[in-house]
Amino acid sequence: MDEQEKQQIIKSCTRFLRYHYPQTPHQVLSTLAETTDAELEADHYGQGKLISSFENEIADMLGKEAAVFMPSGTMCQQIALRIWSERNRLPRVAFHPTCHLEIHEQFGYQRLHHLESVLVGTTDRMFILDDLKKVSEPISALLIELPQREIGGQLPTWDELNAMIEWAREKGIATHMDGARLWECQPFYNRSYAEIASLFDSVYVSFYKILNGIAGAILAGPADFIAEARVWQRRHGGNLVHLYPYVLSAKQGMATHLERMGEYHEKAKSVASVLSEFSRISVVPNPPQTNMMHVFLQGDPERLIEASLDVARETKTLLFSGLTPTLLLGYSKFELSVGDATLDLSNEEIRELFERIFDVS
Amino acid sequence: MDEQEKQQIIKSCTRFLRYHYPQTPHQVLSTLAETTDAELEADHYGQGKLISSFENEIADMLGKEAAVFMPSGTMCQQIALRIWSERNRLPRVAFHPTCHLEIHEQFGYQRLHHLESVLVGTTDRMFILDDLKKVSEPISALLIELPQREIGGQLPTWDELNAMIEWAREKGIATHMDGARLWECQPFYNRSYAEIASLFDSVYVSFYKILNGIAGAILAGPADFIAEARVWQRRHGGNLVHLYPYVLSAKQGMATHLERMGEYHEKAKSVASVLSEFSRISVVPNPPQTNMMHVFLQGDPERLIEASLDVARETKTLLFSGLTPTLLLGYSKFELSVGDATLDLSNEEIRELFERIFDVS
Missing domain, CATH: 3.90.1150.10 (Aspartate Aminotransferase, domain 1)
Incomplete structure (x- = not known):
């Protein structure tokens, strides 16, 4: 064949x-056109009611002070790790060997952000506290992907997760959640998104995948962190004149699929x-x-x-x-x-x- | 008031x-939906007929071997200068003091790409050969913006432009065109886009602004250069799962406004x-x-x-x-x-x- x-x-x-x-694009665009208020104004370089109100909605849902909509998770996560690394004065971060940054981003975190990586645990399972205890050098930030996509969407138990977060907090290590599929682990934890996100200093979520948006992502965290992330978004070339097709489809995806x-x-x-x-x-x-x-x-x-x-x-x-x-x-x-x-x-x-x-x- | x-x-x-x-977004999306073939398939991480055929069309129009569609010009240009700098083994580039990279990108070229800049000429006029001759240190690439937006869209004459390109070529300096508004200088030069672009090793063009697309840009140049640019696009977080709203509106903008x-x-x-x-x-x-x-x-x-x-x-x-x-x-x-x-x-x-x-x- x-x-x-x-x-x-x-x-x-x-x-x-x-x-x-x-x-098809025709179907997606037709639905977006039909469901978009004729009076709604376009976002403009990240400003405007459409994009700001959606950012606020997601920030609230995740229990964070602020949020910023970006074209991609790749952008969100490199930026998050760069900011935490600068704040902790050490360009070194830790994540799972199958982390998106390690296998799908052409080492942008190294080539663009000059960050070093520590790979925690093994490729066949989620890492746990014992794996973190084996990290023998200082790190600025720990990224935990919930669920871990490349191994079938595995999740740590709530207690395992809390133990790892506690370890990081005690050491002053910033915690970042790769929540590309955060929406999908709500039934497992049976806790609100805000409660899950409350364990982390910053959270990235995605709007395509299960939510079926066209593309797009949000990074959420403290207000000063998000203000800094917006500067990095511009540096990355992600502060586009208009992001409304992505924002509108993200809103629609949330309304349709989240429940x-x-x-x-x-x-x-x-x-x-x-x-x-x-x-x-x-x-x-x-x-x-x-x-x-x-x-x-x-x-x-x-x-x-x-x-x-x-x-x-x-x-x-x-x-x-x-x-x-x-x-x-x-x-x-x-x-x-x-x-x-x-x-x-x-x-x-x-x-x-x-x-x-x-x-x- | x-x-x-x-x-x-x-x-x-x-x-x-x-x-x-x-x-409004409603108007733009409605028009896109109406004019998009019902059978057309979405692009997927930069692949697919829709995006490839448009890239080829623009590459042909600019007389270049290859082209890649990206979300923004910021991304295109930092990437172009990074590649030329690596090829010439020197992280230093030259451009006008009002260049987009210098005043609108939060110094992404420095913070992400670790490039140094040489500012050529003064803020009130286009630079010419005499200004270039005053550059007293080696550079890897020279960026020329046609037309120079921040000073009212000024252009060098064809002879002035050729003299500068010749100077750069003799020194082995790569030439990159910031053609965000290239479309708009065709009447002044009264030459084909390919002839104007032929002076440059790489060219960036934009599809919003006068073409009225939603957003989006193309970087064009030699095939190996564009292949490398695609890797950098992924690092930047610009290799989106779908770019079709931008590609479709760019095509529409070309069809409507170029003539x-x-x-x-x-x-x-x-x-x-x-x-x-x-x-x-x-x-x-x-x-x-x-x-x-x-x-x-x-x-x-x-x-x-x-x-x-x-x-x-x-x-x-x-x-x-x-x-x-x-x-x-x-x-x-x-x-x-x-x-x-x-x-x-x-x-x-x-x-x-x-x-x-x-x-x-």
Whole structure:
């Protein structure tokens, strides 16, 4: 099967195991146009009611003094770590080996901000207090990602999290939350976003991913910290003349999806339970702690993908269209985030479709 | 007059001396939704037909091998200068004292990229070859802004420009064009964009301003340079999951406004001629070299603004709503960029409205 045929099959699908239903720019822009007040004025270089009121809303929700909307989380987090490092007079920060800054940002934190990193723990699990105690040099800031995306959305328990925060506070180390998927761990902790965020000096949250916005992020924290972050945002080239398409879609995403996080999490657990019945499937973590999990499949990845696409062609239902290699011999995996599209597939149907795939691959 | 009253008057206006007619997000998004092909797929982290084909189109127009779309010019230009500096093994670059990097970017080029600057010439005019000859230390790159925005859109002559480029080339200094308003100097040089751009190793162009896009910029240059720029874009946090609202509006802006540059320039010259009849007005440069000029007004700025807003309230036509101080005693100024709204005001009407303002202030 060539790439073009593969893309045609994917495009023809109407139901999806993963995430939300895909939308074209035309659909997204039409909805935004329809739902935007005709009188609403554009933001202007970060100023104006639209963007300020949204920043305030998120700051309140996170229990922080202030917040700033930026084009990307990459920008938010490098800036946060730079500020905390300067305040603590030491350009060294600590995070997980699979942290976004370490594996997805082309080492911007080094090349732009001249920060050094300490990698805490191992790539297969969340770090805990014992891992932090092994850090043998001073650091200015500790970044904790909730949930840890690259390992299937794992979370520390509330007590484990508090123990780490206490360790950092005692040492005068600033704590920053990578909350790209903070929305998705609310059901696990069963605490308000403000209570979770209260453990951290600064918090970054994202508006695409589960919230389905076009793009965009917010950094929240103390008022003087956010004022400083705005200066860095300009330096990064992120203080755009207009950010309103992103802000409007972020607001819409919050209004549509935030209340469904519990539902997504419940569905994730029941889907994981169904998938675990297959001897050739392993789910990580099991049970899922958020709406996300990694699904490990035993077998030849090319044949599995081919089988999944054959099923997709016939049923217009897409389970997965790509698999990434793993260290585990004979296993490859895909990331499964439960969203609106997942909710519309019954667990019985999911079971049957995987049976068909394994029958022929 | 308080700020709220002022804003109400501005909002009630239907005709404008400056620029294009203002549009609300609702209007912009509605137009984008209507004109976007229902089948068009979103860009994804800088990939996809929409963004790639637009990048190629602009690269071709500028006669460059490759181009990359970024959220902002700030990002494009710091990145360009960083790359040229690394290639020339010296973190030092030269530009005009009113360069965007020097006065509008919170010294990102220093704080993020650790570049040193050499300021060439003086703040009141474009620099020329004689100014460059006074640079007494080695530099890696020379940035030339065409036109120089902060001094009313002044341009070097074609011969002056070529002489400077030749000086740089002989010394192995990379040349970068700040073409935020490149579109606007085409009538002055009466040469193709590719011919103007051919003088430079890299070129940045912008899609808001006269093109009226939502935001967004392109950096164009050699293929290996652009490949490197994409890595820096990710480091800056500018490689967004979706940039399509900006790309779509940039395409629309090109289609709508590019062919009108000659008309804007002609109108700018005739408006400058009308304004110059007033003893209390000085236009810089006169005649305008692009569609832009600075209009210096003699008199008390508060009274002039009040008079302009009184005229606006009565006629629904806004001439200016703010004035910035100048070094010239008794004079303040506003920037006048000629756009679609300007074209719809007759010069006779412009003369009459300024007469009314000067009558009462």
